[in-house]
Amino acid sequence: MHVFARALGVLICLGACGWPQQQSQPPSEVQRAIDEFKIQTANLGLRADSPVPAEQTRSLIRDWHGRLYENFRNNFMDAVPHEITQNGGDKGLLRRNQFGFNASGPLFIPRLTHGKSNTYLSLSFEGVRERIARTHLLTTPNTPQRTGDYSQVVDPAGNVLPIYDAGTTRANPAYDPSQSVSLTNLQYLRDPFPGNVIPASRLNPVAVRALQLYPQPNTDIGPFFQNNYFVDSPEINTANGMIGKVDHAFGERQHLYAEFAFSNGTLDTAKWFPTAANPGPSDRLFTSRRGSLQHVFTASAQTVNTATLETGSTTSRTGQGQAAYPVYQFDPYVSLGHSYPLASNANNSYTWSDAISAHLKQHSLQAAATYSFYQVNTFWPEYPDGWFQFSSGLTSLPGIIDTGDAFASFLLGAPQFAEQSFVTSPSYFRRNTASLALHDHYEPRRGLAIDIGVTIARYTPRVEKYDRQSTIDLTRINPANGRPGALTTANRNGESRGFRPALVRAAPSLGIAWNLTRDSKTVLRANYSRGYSSIPIYQGQFGTQGFNTYETFLSSNSQLQAAVPLTAQLPPPPHPPPDLRPDAANSTIADLIDATDRLPTYQSASLTIERELPGSIVVSVGASYSGGRNLLIGDSAADPNAIPPAALVYGNELYNLAFNQSLRPYPQFQGFELYGLYPLGRYRRDAGFVRVEKRASMGLALSAYYEFSKQLDDYSGPYGIQDFFNRQNDWSLTSYDSPQRLQVSYTYELPVGPNKPFLTYADWRRYLIDGWSFSGTATVYSGTPVALRPEFNNTGGVIPNLTVDVVPGVNPEVASPGPSLWFNPAAFTQPADFTMGDASRTNPTLRNPLAQNYDLSVSKRFALGAERAVEFNATGFDFLNHANWNDPDPLIGTPSAPNVDAGKIIGSRGGRVIQLSLRFSF
Amino acid sequence: MRWRWFLVLLALCATGAPPRGTFFQIRVPVWLEGDPDREVSAADFRATIDGAESRVVGVQCPDDExxxxxxxxxxxxxxxxxxxxxxxxxxxxxxxxxxxxxxxxxxxxxxxxxxxxxxxxxxxxxxxxxxxxxxxxxxxxxxxxxxxxxxxxxxxxxxxxxxxxxxxxxxxxYREDFTNPVINSSDSHDLSRxxxxxxxxxxxxxxxxxxxxxxxxxxxxxxxxxxxxxxxxxxxxxxxxxxxxxxxxxxxxxxxxxxxxxxxxxxxxxSHYSLTLSLPERVGGRLQIRLSMVENNRSLSYRTHLVLPRR
Known part of the structure; x- marks a missing residue:
């Protein structure tokens, strides 16, 4: 065939290119080479005037490339996770198969493409079938406790926890209001239950019935009666998806690219309880659809225009066909039922953009216009069957911490708070962003490049398709009390559709790249940029309160009075939705949409020097700064309706709801729900780094990155900030600040095999020896700051996120930090009642344990000719089976009731996971 | 029609035998350090292939075509x-x-x-x-x-x-996919990427x-x-x-x-030179090439390995 093909090529070439000039003389060496070039390129159809080679039309398979693969995981290959071992358990179930294919190549359509195609197609499919055990270690009340017998129940210090009878509450005639409440100066007297046992006759029948769905403890990890319910339940995950890509060239100047993707998934979640009262998440259905179309037009070699249209849609539905159940919450025990049991959400986005690039002398200019439109359609009632929250207050000795128990309050049917969601319709939220970006790349002289850019963007606020949005207008007078702050609804009574104006911002950027040496082996880079981000639309029906009622029941005094008796069903709302009265949100935690012109703002600057060294090594050293303000934060970090800390002087009076509420700036509201969308946070991060990259030589490629950084902010953390009125007081290390981070990744191809320096066997042994390679990553990062928390919070709800007090003169560090004692808890103490803690939100010196992870992948490739291969791969995640310590217990108790576990590390986490893969590529 | 198949078979056999000069000579790119103006010839080089002496039959210099x-x-x-x-x-x-x-x-x-x-x-x-x-x-x-x-x-x-x-x-x-993109975004336990x-x-x-x-x-x-x-x-x-x-x-x-x-x-x-080396008989697989200058006064860098089909 080659003879004929070559002869054909010669004829074609000679016909197309003319006979060699020196027909009568022997061709020169160069001419012979050029002739060979012409022949070969003609044979392969690589010339613009080449006829379609006959064989190409018959070799569709040859022109297509791709792969078939299967990734396999099974618990028999994995190590027992450390956290399971410590709980006395064995490996959880794991069966996972991930399989798929990819194929790409020219699209030939008989009689249409005539053997030569300008259209290329790529298709990828992947399926997942997984069954995996989910484990949780929880705390449930023990068997006597469920019958009201608290005679053996102890507090975290091991002392018997006294339970008081709210029915015996009476004022203490000897109470001295000028002194703080204490055991010797009680404001209210209350008798403990005889023998610390609640009589059976006093148990609430609804609570007793609910307990039938509440499983008994099944383990005894401790300390004391904690960590006594171990969940090991399977989760089933199924998914199928496909990505298709098409590109077509219309001549040399126009290209069209199209892409589509879809994925369908189901998640049968692990059941924490085998009953209808399961507090674990609901089952979910996912779909994802994505498509894009891009047209690239090359007007000239100096001017390119790119137009793109993208669209995407993701949907998730939870709890379909599952029975809902009220939520009974009584910390620290695991709840009954769960929030958002039934939901349906869709996120859609549409983006159009056009970018044009042009080159003029020393300037490369680019202008890009983008318009994005976002939709979130959401139906997400939080508590359709009610939420009952119980606290220790109603079974405590009023004003005295470490008395009473939330579960005991549940047994007595005395919630401190109750709520029910009445969501009548889905919400259809929309917003858009339009931007124009201008950029100039300017090279004033050799070795120096300057990039200047600016992006001008217009951000519109969220609107609802049918204007079913509401918020609290903080300036509007509330008719109920004549104070500012009333419910207002979108596009009514002069209100705008989005409650805040559309905002226009200009974001500049500047970059310099400068070759410091003539050999261009040293580059200095300096960059500065400032940017803004829009306020996103989250799933959920936040900001629709007038249209979707959240009926709430509040206790007038959480230590004296239940919010509502525990019954099978909460009373119906007095004003069924829609309830758009200005005072309709009174006495609730009202949804507050920020109406200011604040937008999250970011700023960053960096300086880097890169140097290329002998041995294919590149070293980069740099420093960077980044900061931000107006970052989006939630309820734990901002509260526009907080009570000023000065009100702590009122002491136990603060438990009187009416009095407590009167101290709030907007007393008609219990609080504000901000939904993580309140633009008030600040952060700053400074970092220095070294990066070393060794490019591949002798089969080894290596990359290492080390960073030293410090990040501070006024919002992060597991518990929230203490002082809403002076945010500077909460300016401390970011809760996830990890000051040192080292990451190493490497690839090594073993130098053995027929084409390698060693063991160059040509016989059957080459199949065993050839094609081995290793890849790995190692990551080590230092611990995050310890965030301490007092065990009790007796501040009358004024300081919801209390920190601890520092004990002067006591070193918080221990000589040899270890699991038995990581830090010295004696250096901290519980703040006195009705005072703020004086320690910072995150400790400036104490760090949680560092974490490390090592992954390794071993591959063996079997070549099946030049184009085909089978590759077997074994990957070990955490392959050293290294355990990372858990964080130490951060709860600090009182001197009389210390947390015996404070400062101790209980357990570790991690465990080797193995995945085997087989891939055939062609 | 059978005679046509016979001709095709004959042609295939003809293509199966490599032409002389294809298999028994190889070309190796070489860089010489030192005086660039000094002329070199094949006789200035000494070559071994897999340890066996090999003859340098030609040199193309940077000044050549x-x-x-x-x-x-x-x-x-x-x-x-x-x-x-x-x-x-x-x-x-x-x-x-x-x-x-x-x-x-x-x-x-x-x-x-x-x-x-x-x-x-x-x-x-x-x-x-x-x-x-x-x-x-x-x-x-x-x-x-x-x-x-x-x-x-x-x-x-x-x-x-x-x-x-x-x-x-x-x-x-690339048209061919080397990125292995996430296809099922709901698959949160995917470790394959x-x-x-x-x-x-x-x-x-x-x-x-x-x-x-x-x-x-x-x-x-x-x-x-x-x-x-x-x-x-x-x-x-x-x-x-x-x-x-x-x-x-x-x-x-x-x-x-x-x-x-x-x-x-x-x-x-x-600046690369192209040396033509004659191969020892029956050589194949991965060839280790070693070159040096006869007078040994200029250092060389060159391609050290070449894989040839085994014969």
């Missing part, structure tokens, strides 16, 4: 990168010695000849300046045929032949096996070195492929380095 196959793989559409590259290429081609022929091809959206090897610098400059600066990256898809073509030219002629790729491509911009470089490494391994048997040296200039993990693996792969053929890869980390990288590549290509 050369055919450079310049393959442009400009697919990013980023004129801040492509324009300085085009200008530098034009400048460097203008500076080439008269005996250097340049063949011009583009590889984005598939390999295509733009100009047969020629010394017409102005025509080449015009082709380079007018080249479409976007499309699908094509280096990995075209490197094998272009090296085979160059190899075939080397075998047909004593003239030096080299391949130079100039690319700004992103590994994500923790080592995203696997696919590109596999492709490089396949190509490396093919290029190890090609004798024409290849150079690659990456105009836009990217530092994400996937492109790092891609860049390492480009370097490996170029070095397998005896060439080298140059990387530009910023637009200011583009002229330097291209200039260095032209200098290295232009």
């Amino acid at each position: 050369m055919i450079l196959l310049l393959v442009l793989d400009l697919s990013s559409g980023d004129l801040t990168i492509i324009d300085p590259a085009r200008q530098t290429l034009v400048d460097e081609i203008q500076k080439l010695p008269p005996k250097t022929y340049v063949g011009l091809l583009r590889s984005q959206d598939g390999l295509l000849v733009l100009s047969d090897p020629t010394t017409d610098r102005d025509a080449l400059a015009g082709q380079i300046r007018s080249l479409t600066p976007n499309g699908k990256t094509g280096l990995l898809a075209t490197v094998e045929p272009i090296c085979r073509i160059a190899d075939s030219m080397l075998k047909k002629s004593a003239v030096r032949t080299a391949v130079l790729y100039v690319t700004d491509g992103d590994v994500r911009n 923790r080592f995203p470089e696997t696919l590109v490494q596999e492709k490089i391994a396949k190509l490396d096996g093919v290029l190890a048997a090609q004798q024409a040296p290849m150079w690659i200039v990456d105009l836009n070195q990217r530092t994400d993990r996937l492109n790092e693996a891609y860049n390492n792969g480009l370097k490996q492929l170029a070095e397998t053929t005896g060439g080298a890869a140059f990387f530009s980390r910023s637009t200011t380095e583009i002229p330097v990288a291209i200039r260095q590549s032209f200098q290295t290509v232009q």
Whole structure:
């Protein structure tokens, strides 16, 4: 065939290119080479005037490339996770198969493409079938406790926890209001239950019935009666998806690219309880659809225009066909039922953009216009069957911490708070962003490049398709009390559709790249940029309160009075939705949409020097700064309706709801729900780094990155900030600040095999020896700051996120930090009642344990000719089976009731996971 | 009809026997340090292949004729990168010695000849300046045929032949998928993408096996070195492929380095010698090549390995 093909090529070439000039003389060496070039390129159809080679039309398979693969995981290959071992358990179930294919190549359509195609197609499919055990270690009340017998129940210090009878509450005639409440100066007297046992006759029948769905403890990890319910339940995950890509060239100047993707998934979640009262998440259905179309037009070699249209849609539905159940919450025990049991959400986005690039002398200019439109359609009632929250207050000795128990309050049917969601319709939220970006790349002289850019963007606020949005207008007078702050609804009574104006911002950027040496082996880079981000639309029906009622029941005094008796069903709302009265949100935690012109703002600057060294090594050293303000934060970090800390002087009076509420700036509201969308946070991060990259030589490629950084902010953390009125007081290390981070990744191809320096066997042994390679990553990062928390919070709800007090003169560090004692808890103490803690939100010196992870992948490739291969791969995640310590217990108790576990590390986490893969590529 | 099949069989048999000079001689790119003006001849070199003495039968020097196959793989559409590259290429081609022929091809959206090897610098400059600066990256898809073509030219002629790729491509911009993108976003336990470089490494391994048997040296200039993990693996792969053929890869980390990288590549290509070595009988597999100067007063760098089919 080659003879004929070559002869054909010669004829074609000679016909197309003319006979060699020196027909009568022997061709020169160069001419012979050029002739060979012409022949070969003609044979392969690589010339613009080449006829379609006959064989190409018959070799569709040859022109297509791709792969078939299967990734396999099974618990028999994995190590027992450390956290399971410590709980006395064995490996959880794991069966996972991930399989798929990819194929790409020219699209030939008989009689249409005539053997030569300008259209290329790529298709990828992947399926997942997984069954995996989910484990949780929880705390449930023990068997006597469920019958009201608290005679053996102890507090975290091991002392018997006294339970008081709210029915015996009476004022203490000897109470001295000028002194703080204490055991010797009680404001209210209350008798403990005889023998610390609640009589059976006093148990609430609804609570007793609910307990039938509440499983008994099944383990005894401790300390004391904690960590006594171990969940090991399977989760089933199924998914199928496909990505298709098409590109077509219309001549040399126009290209069209199209892409589509879809994925369908189901998640049968692990059941924490085998009953209808399961507090674990609901089952979910996912779909994802994505498509894009891009047209690239090359007007000239100096001017390119790119137009793109993208669209995407993701949907998730939870709890379909599952029975809902009220939520009974009584910390620290695991709840009954769960929030958002039934939901349906869709996120859609549409983006159009056009970018044009042009080159003029020393300037490369680019202008890009983008318009994005976002939709979130959401139906997400939080508590359709009610939420009952119980606290220790109603079974405590009023004003005295470490008395009473939330579960005991549940047994007595005395919630401190109750709520029910009445969501009548889905919400259809929309917003858009339009931007124009201008950029100039300017090279004033050799070795120096300057990039200047600016992006001008217009951000519109969220609107609802049918204007079913509401918020609290903080300036509007509330008719109920004549104070500012009333419910207002979108596009009514002069209100705008989005409650805040559309905002226009200009974001500049500047970059310099400068070759410091003539050999261009040293580059200095300096960059500065400032940017803004829009306020996103989250799933959920936040900001629709007038249209979707959240009926709430509040206790007038959480230590004296239940919010509502525990019954099978909460009373119906007095004003069924829609309830758009200005005072309709009174006495609730009202949804507050920020109406200011604040937008999250970011700023960053960096300086880097890169140097290329002998041995294919590149070293980069740099420093960077980044900061931000107006970052989006939630309820734990901002509260526009907080009570000023000065009100702590009122002491136990603060438990009187009416009095407590009167101290709030907007007393008609219990609080504000901000939904993580309140633009008030600040952060700053400074970092220095070294990066070393060794490019591949002798089969080894290596990359290492080390960073030293410090990040501070006024919002992060597991518990929230203490002082809403002076945010500077909460300016401390970011809760996830990890000051040192080292990451190493490497690839090594073993130098053995027929084409390698060693063991160059040509016989059957080459199949065993050839094609081995290793890849790995190692990551080590230092611990995050310890965030301490007092065990009790007796501040009358004024300081919801209390920190601890520092004990002067006591070193918080221990000589040899270890699991038995990581830090010295004696250096901290519980703040006195009705005072703020004086320690910072995150400790400036104490760090949680560092974490490390090592992954390794071993591959063996079997070549099946030049184009085909089978590759077997074994990957070990955490392959050293290294355990990372858990964080130490951060709860600090009182001197009389210390947390015996404070400062101790209980357990570790991690465990080797193995995945085997087989891939055939062609 | 049977006689036709007989002829086809006969033709296949004829093609099965390699022509003389194809198997028993190899070409090795060499660089000499020291006095560039001093002339060298075959007698100045001593060569061994797998430890056995080999005769140097010819030397092509930097002053001799050369055919450079310049393959442009400009697919990013980023004129801040492509324009300085085009200008530098034009400048460097203008500076080439008269005996250097340049063949011009583009590889984005598939390999295509733009100009047969020629010394017409102005025509080449015009082709380079007018080249479409976007499309699908094509280096990995075209490197094998272009090296085979160059190899075939080397075998047909004593003239030096080299391949130079100039690319700004992103590994994500290939028609063939090397990125292994997430397909099922709801699959939260997917660990198969923790080592995203696997696919590109596999492709490089396949190509490396093919290029190890090609004798024409290849150079690659990456105009836009990217530092994400996937492109790092891609860049390492480009370097490996170029070095397998005896060439080298140059990387530009910023637009200011583009002229330097291209200039260095032209200098290295232009300064290479091409030695023709005769092979011992029955040699095959991976050949270890060792070269030295008879007078031993100039240091050498050269391709040290070549894979030949076993006979």
